Amino acid sequence: MIDARLNEYTPRDPNPNVPFSPEEIARDAALCREAGAAIVHYHARDPETGAPSSDAALYADAARRIRAACDAIVMPTLGANTVTDLDARIGHIEAMAKDEATRADLVPLDLASLSLAIWQPGQPAVAGDDLVYHNSVGTLKTLAARTRAAGAAPMAAIWNVGSLRLLEAFVETGVLPRRMLVELFTTEGGLIAGHPGTIAGLQALVDFVPARADCLWAAACYGANALPLVEHAIARGGHVAIGLGDYAYPELAGGRPTNADVVAAVVALARRHGREVATPDEARAMLGLGD
Amino acid sequence: MIDARLNEYTPRDPNPNVPFSPEEIARDAALCREAGAAIVHYHARDPETGAPSSDAALYADAARRIRAACDAIVMPTLGANTVTDLDARIGHIEAMAKDEATRADLVPLDLASLSLAIWQPGQPAVAGDDLVYHNSVGTLKTLAARTRAAGAAPMAAIWNVGSLRLLEAFVETGVLPRRMLVELFTTEGGLIAGHPGTIAGLQALVDFVPARADCLWAAACYGANALPLVEHAIARGGHVAIGLGDYAYPELAGGRPTNADVVAAVVALARRHGREVATPDEARAMLGLGD
Numbered sequence: 230m231i232d233a234r235l236n237e238y239t240p241r242d243p244n245p246n247v248p249f250s251p252e253e254i255a256r257d258a259a260l261c262r263e264a265g266a267a268i269v270h271y272h273a274r275d276p277e278t279g280a281p282s283s284d285a286a287l288y289a290d291a292a293r294r295i296r297a298a299c300d301a302i303v304m305p306t307l308g309a310n311t312v313t314d315l316d317a318r319i320g321h322i323e324a325m326a327k328d329e330a331t332r333a334d335l336v337p338l339d340l341a342s343l344s345l346a347i348w349q350p351g352q353p354a355v356a357g358d359d360l361v362y363h364n365s366v367g368t369l370k371t372l373a374a375r376t377r378a379a380g381a382a383p384m385a386a387i388w389n390v391g392s393l394r395l396l397e398a399f400v401e402t403g404v405l406p407r408r409m410l411v412e413l414f415t416t417e418g419g420l421i422a423g424h425p426g427t428i429a430g431l432q433a434l435v436d437f438v439p440a441r442a443d444c445l446w447a448a449a450c451y452g453a454n455a456l457p458l459v460e461h462a463i464a465r466g467g468h469v470a471i472g473l474g475d476y477a478y479p480e481l482a483g484g485r486p487t488n489a490d491v492v493a494a495v496v497a498l499a500r501r502h503g504r505e506v507a508t509p510d511e512a513r514a515m516l517g518l519g520d
Numbered sequence: 521m522i523d524a525r526l527n528e529y530t531p532r533d534p535n536p537n538v539p540f541s542p543e544e545i546a547r548d549a550a551l552c553r554e555a556g557a558a559i560v561h562y563h564a565r566d567p568e569t570g571a572p573s574s575d576a577a578l579y580a581d582a583a584r585r586i587r588a589a590c591d592a593i594v595m596p597t598l599g600a601n602t603v604t605d606l607d608a609r610i611g612h613i614e615a616m617a618k619d620e621a622t623r624a625d626l627v628p629l630d631l632a633s634l635s636l637a638i639w640q641p642g643q644p645a646v647a648g649d650d651l652v653y654h655n656s657v658g659t660l661k662t663l664a665a666r667t668r669a670a671g672a673a674p675m676a677a678i679w680n681v682g683s684l685r686l687l688e689a690f691v692e693t694g695v696l697p698r699r700m701l702v703e704l705f706t707t708e709g710g711l712i713a714g715h716p717g718t719i720a721g722l723q724a725l726v727d728f729v730p731a732r733a734d735c736l737w738a739a740a741c742y743g744a745n746a747l748p749l750v751e752h753a754i755a756r757g758g759h760v761a762i763g764l765g766d767y768a769y770p771e772l773a774g775g776r777p778t779n780a781d782v783v784a785a786v787v788a789l790a791r792r793h794g795r796e797v798a799t800p801d802e803a804r805a806m807l808g809l810g811d
Binding site: 344346354367429430 | 632643679728
């Protein structure tokens with residue numbers, strides 16, 4: 230099962246293939262679906278400048294166009310880490326739910342509060358002095374309830390071992406469903422809040438995926454080439470979340486791949502390991518969407 | 521090297537041997553030192569009720585009495601996780617520094633912001649809805665600078681792999697010294713914000729202790745019997761942070777051990793593994809205190 234992470238808040242430098250507008254997002258989504266993705270994840274962006282946008286109309290327009298173009302599972306994001314007002318974080322998901330054609334299928338919840346420290350070897354100072362990503366237990370309970378009330382299924386975004394313990398607690402107490410997609414994020418490119426984007430960093434999350442939940446876990450890496458982790462995940466029965474939103478992938482397609490090129494690289498790895506990729510309908514069945 | 525974690529905010533039920541008053545803390549510290557501890561860590565508590573206290577006079581009185589009673593390294597705590605005002609968090613350390621007899625030797629810094637989720641299997645809901653422990657990068661830089669200005673050395677308290685990456689970044693950028701005590705906390709007894717208090721949970725921290733820093737790492741477990749982790753740490757060259765502040769240790773001394781009994785159990789484990797315990801002076805040399 231492949232989740233194509235289309236754009237995040239990533240600029241077009243160095244890779245101009247990051248989609249911004251609803252039209253671009255939908256076109257990209259359809260190409261990713263064709264290449265093998267079951268899920269598409271996107272952020273609303275200003276169509277001209279690419280600036281982050283919280284415009285519910287942009288979110289809805291993208292969802293409507295994706296559905297017109299292909300059958301991929303639609304996962305818009307929640308409000309950014311700098312947004313603490315709950316209505317601002319999830320209001321667009323609720324607005325989208327008013328029309329079945331724009332309703333979100335999946336919504337990502339980051340199961341952690343974090344100091345978003347930024348540093349790379351050689352830099353003279355750690356940046357991110359004031360960046361604390363707030364996801365209190367109470368906030369997460371509310372976001373999970375409002376996600377489900379909006380007819381969407383939560384996806385658990387995991388940053389550390391504490392995230393996985395909270396996942397288990399939320400599953401056992403009914404805040405989150407037992408069967409769900411769990412994306413294990415590693416962070417590179419300066420963001421040091423998560424595990425390193427190494428096999429060891431990923432495995433130190435996989436080892437703590439709660440056995441009593443019915444998780445379908447996926448490997449992800451923000452800020453670096455995720456393909457080594459992807460191969461590790463594929464070989465161990467895991468799934469994959471990847472795309473130009475996380476990293477420009479100069480290693481692929483002559484240096485400027487599209488999201489579909491990145492998905493195709495994952496599909497090639499999967500086939501080499503004897504695994505077929507799930508269609509959106511197969512992924513819906515695996516995730517119990519629409520049950 | 522053993523750090524005796526004397527009291528935290530732990531009540532006297534079930535174990536009445538938790539020290540509250542400066543006199544009790546100092547008496548306990550001396551007995552722990554005699555049993556084999558090199559460092560004593562304490563929180564100021566109301567001498568009668570045991571309620572958490574931020575009274576600088578209580579902190580200073582305890583330090584003065586500890587120094588009169590023994591040569592242990594003195595590590596008072598910073599302000600609690602519920603305190604966000606920087607002066608309230610570190611003001612008592614600065615007040616203590618005005619007199620060499622009450623100056624702190626070590627000060628613990630928690631290198632993470634966290635949602636302090638509380639849950640145990642069988643409980644119907646996750647508690648801690650509003651408990652977010654704020655330690656932004658900027659806050660930690662300030663606390664580290666003020667700790668060092670107060671003539672004390674920082675101790676890094678680690679909650680997850682992101683904490684260890686931040687430790688490396690702070691060491692490489694001079695916010696923290698290269699040689700330091702690093703306590704690897706696991707959390708049990710309902711607190712699920714850290715790694716589980718299992719060998720696997722501890723090892724998943726040890727594996728990410730930054731190689732380029734000159735860390736002396738110690739195993740710790742809040743909320744459960746740390747001795748299995750302690751033995752794992754001792755066998756791997758690690759150090760130990762343990763005491764009634766973390767757990768009542770009904771397994772020891774007929775069910776109601778003192779802190780010195782807990783330290784003695786660690787010393788016995790160390791000897792079984794052929795390791796001698798460090799005296800305070802040996803620990804000072806290892807940590808570069810007073811250099």
